[in-house]
Amino acid sequence: MNKGTDYELKVMSLVKFMLEKEELGISPKKAKVLHKPAYYSRDRRKDIIFDVSIEIRRKDAEIPYWIWIWECKNYSHKVPVDDVEEFHAKLNQVGANRTKGTIITPVGFDEGAYEFALSKGIGLWRWIPEGTPVIRLDTSSNAWSDDAVLYGLTNEVANGFPDINFVFALTTNGKLTTVFSKMIAQEFLTFNSNLKGTE
Numbered sequence: 001m002n003k004g005t006d007y008e009l010k011v012m013s014l015v016k017f018m019l020e021k022e023e024l025g026i027s028p029k030k031a032k033v034l035h036k037p038a039y040y041s042r043d044r045r046k047d048i049i050f051d052v053s054i055e056i057r058r059k060d061a062e063i064p065y066w067i068w069i070w071e072c073k074n075y076s077h078k079v080p081v082d083d084v085e086e087f088h089a090k091l092n093q094v095g096a097n098r099t100k101g102t103i104i105t106p107v108g109f110d111e112g113a114y115e116f117a118l119s120k121g122i123g124l125w126r127w128i129p130e131g132t133p134v135i136r137l138d139t140s141s142n143a144w145s146d147d148a149v150l151y152g153l154t155n156e157v158a159n160g161f162p163d164i165n166f167v168f169a170l171t172t173n174g175k176l177t178t179v180f181s182k183m184i185a186q187e188f189l190t191f192n193s194n195l196k197g198t199e
């Protein structure tokens with residue numbers, strides 16, 4: 001198994017675990033996690049295959065009414081802006097009004113990738129593998145400042161060790177956080193607002 005597939009499976013396992021523990025704000029009875037899901041693009045007239053997704057369905061519905069798509073980038077370098085632009089284009093092709101997109105990586109993102117994601121409503125997660133060193137720039141507070149979270153998203157860091165669910169995150173509505181529960185709450189603010197009028 002190559003390192004890309006291995007990372008995708010780890011991300012899928014993390015997402016499944018969070019779903020089953022009801023940490024994502026989604027009922028496990030209405031959702032399922034998929035590896036290598038395919039969604040139809042009218043522009044291409046064929047399916048686009050993504051890395052991981054969560055599909056949410058209404059009772060007895062065959063087609064999901066909302067999809068959270070996760071793009072996994074297990075690079076030895078930071079994720080460049082081109083990858084974020086490509087991901088944004090793919091999300092638009094499969095239905096921007098019913099999808100949410102997040103890119104997840106262990107290494108971080110270049111500044112152009114961050115700025116583009118912020119402008120287009122794409123989430124960025126730097127999921128730090130358990131036992132990897134992490135620096136605290138603002139140790140005078142228990143909370144991480146936005147500057148420190150941004151630094152963690154865009155720079156290699158060292159000093160201190162996180163737990164398995166530690167992330168530096170940019171939510172799809174532009175909030176920076178390392179607190180998992182706050183990140184999920186922000187994601188579902190946009191989820192709920194996107195669904196108004198679709199019931």
